[in-house]
Each structure stands twice: as C-alpha cells, then as structure tokens.
Amino acid sequence: MSASRAKFKAGDRVQVRFEDRPGHIRTPWYIRGKTGWVERIHGEFLNPESLGHGGDGLPKKVLYLVAFQQGDVWQRYAAKRDKLLVDIFEHWLEPAN
Amino acid sequence: MSVDHSVDQPNDAHGHEHPKHELSAVARRVYAIRELLLEKGLLTEHDIRCQIEYQEARSPANGAKIVTRAWIDPAYKSRLIADPKAACLELGIDATSINEFVVLENTEKVRHMVVCTLCSCYPRPILGRPPDWYKSFNYRQRSVNDPRGVMREFGLVPPDDVEVRVHDSTADIRYLVLPLRPQGTEHLSVTELEKLVTRDSMIGVMDALPTVPK
Numbered sequence: 001m002s003a004s005r006a007k008f009k010a011g012d013r014v015q016v017r018f019e020d021r022p023g024h025i026r027t028p029w030y031i032r033g034k035t036g037w038v039e040r041i042h043g044e045f046l047n048p049e050s051l052g053h054g055g056d057g058l059p060k061k062v063l064y065l066v067a068f069q070q071g072d073v074w075q076r077y078a079a080k081r082d083k084l085l086v087d088i089f090e091h092w093l094e095p096a097n
Numbered sequence: 098m099s100v101d102h103s104v105d106q107p108n109d110a111h112g113h114e115h116p117k118h119e120l121s122a123v124a125r126r127v128y129a130i131r132e133l134l135l136e137k138g139l140l141t142e143h144d145i146r147c148q149i150e151y152q153e154a155r156s157p158a159n160g161a162k163i164v165t166r167a168w169i170d171p172a173y174k175s176r177l178i179a180d181p182k183a184a185c186l187e188l189g190i191d192a193t194s195i196n197e198f199v200v201l202e203n204t205e206k207v208r209h210m211v212v213c214t215l216c217s218c219y220p221r222p223i224l225g226r227p228p229d230w231y232k233s234f235n236y237r238q239r240s241v242n243d244p245r246g247v248m249r250e251f252g253l254v255p256p257d258d259v260e261v262r263v264h265d266s267t268a269d270i271r272y273l274v275l276p277l278r279p280q281g282t283e284h285l286s287v288t289e290l291e292k293l294v295t296r297d298s299m300i301g302v303m304d305a306l307p308t309v310p311k
Contacts, residue, residue: 084241
C-alpha cells in the first residue's frame with residue numbers, strides 16, 4: 001500500500017463531495033455532502049467508475065475508510081457514541097475544517 | 098427483451114431437460130447465455146458443475162473456524178487482525194479472491210455491524226452466500242440509520258455506553274466481525290465453541306450464542 005500517494009492522512013477532517021452524475025458510483029447518496037474524518041487508508045484500488053463501464057480502472061484511486069458521527073448523518077439519531085464507516089475513494093473527498 | 102423461447106422447451110435439440118416451471122425473464126436470459134457459452138465451447142458442463150460445488154462449499158463454517166481459533170489462541174487473533182488472508186490460509190481457508198479483507202473485533206464497549214447499502218458485498222469465501230435479508234432493501238436502509246433497531250430484532254440490545262459501528266462496505270473491502278467469546282465457555286471443546294459462532298454474529302447483527310444449541 002502506498003499511503004505516501006494519499007492526499008489525506010488518518011484523523012483528517014473530510015467532506016464528501018455532493019455530486020449528482022450518472023455512472024457506476026460507489027459513494028452512497030446518503031453520505032454525499034456529509035463531514036467526517038479519515039479513520040484509515042485502505043490503499044489504492046482500480047477505479048470502479050471506469051471498471052463498471054468496461055474500462056481498465058486506471059489510474060488506481062486511493063480508498064479511505066471514512067468515519068462519521070451517526071448524529072451528523074441522521075438528524076434524529078439518538079445514541080451519541082455510534083459511528084457510521086464508509087469506504088470512499090479520494091476523488092469524492094474534500095478537506096473540511 | 099427478445100428471448101429465444103426454445104430454451105424453455107423440455108426437450109430441445111441437444112437433448113437434456115430444462116426446468117418446467119415458469120422462468121422469469123432474467124432466468125431465461127441466464128439459461129440462454131449458458132447455452133451460448135456451452136455451444137461456443139467457452140465452458141463445459143463440468144466447469145459449471147465444479148463452480149457450483151465450489152460456491153456451495155463456502156459456508157459460515159469457515160468463519161466459525163476462524164473465530165473459534167481466535168478465541169482460544171491470542172497469538173492467532175493478533176495474526177488474524179494484522180493479516181486476515183494469511184491467517185485464513187493457516188486454517189486451509191482460501192480468501193485470496195477478496196481484494197482486501199478486514200476483521201472487526203468486537204469488545205465489551207464496541208459492536209460492529211456490516212452492510213452493503215449499494216448491493217450485496219459480503220465476505221463470500223468466509224461466509225458463503227449472503228442471506229436474503231442481507232440483500233433486502235429493508236436491511237440495507239435501516240442498518241445505516243437504525244442499526245440498534247435492527248440488532249434488537251436479532252435479539253441484541255447493546256447498552257447505551259456501547260459504541261455501535263456500522264460499516265457500509267461500498268468498495269473493495271470485505272469485513273468480517275469477530276464476535277466476543279461468551280462468558281462461561283472455558284470448558285467447551287473447539288467443536289462446541291464453533292457451534293456458538295453463528296453466521297449472523299459474524300455480520301454483527303447479534304452476539305455469538307451463549308450456550309451450545311441443542
């Protein structure tokens with residue numbers, strides 16, 4: 001795994017891009033626009049947005065495990081400690097304050 | 098969609114029987130593709146049978162073996178968490194078809210639960226085929242916004258001071274939950290311990306069983 005090529009490191013606050021476009025996109029709708037933090041860098045993987053349409057998946061994209069407080073994703077979520085963790089590719093993430 | 102209905106006939110040209118019940122459009126399409134692959138010599142009946150047997154051989158028993166070993170051998174547990182695929186191979190379980198494999202260890206203070214909201218991603222080499230409920234819209238919606246509600250339906254009620262961590266496996270990573278070893282199981286044999294490790298406890302919607310089922 002070449003974490004050196006990763007734009008973000010564990011602990012960085014990130015916001016998921018809010019984009020609506022067609023294609024084989026692996027960023028679930030419910031998490032777009034939400035803010036969390038990088039929990040772990042999984043490594044580099046073939047890009048599903050290319051693979052899903054017959055492409056070669058290159059260049060590979062860095063994949064992160066991004067953590068969110070459940071209360072930041074769902075307004076009415078009660079248990080404060082609970083987290084939601086989603087695997088998200090780098091080009092769907094932006095730095096957040 | 099245009100489908101060659103001849104594949105529905107009980108005895109077509111190549112002389113073997115097809116199912117006589119009504120087939121869905123998707124099923125007809127699958128049979129049509131299968132016929133083409135056989136006709137063109139890209140696959141043989143033997144290849145198909147071997148693949149079915151391989152798929153059927155993968156079952157939650159693999160996962161139960163891994164979990165039990167991690168319960169009784171702390172060094173194995175460390176290796177399993179550090180390098181899950183290598184630890185699987187130690188027990189003769191081939192998880193190499195998984196791109197990346199992550200083991201999520203439950204503790205007294207943390208419960209993990211796994212879902213794929215986009216489709217049905219699942220650690221098949223370790224757990225076999227996913228149950229139907231895992232693929233249902235109901236589970237895929239509620240597991241992310243009401244995981245405690247889902248757990249309650251499976252009989253698990255984590256106290257408020259326990260952190261519930263839901264993993265939405267949207268990409269190349271496959272997750273296996275390592276459930277807590279139930280208390281008072283020190284006297285059980287490996288075979289008995291394996292019976293406590295249910296498929297659902299490795300998805301994380303419930304804990305391992307407290308006692309060996311009759």
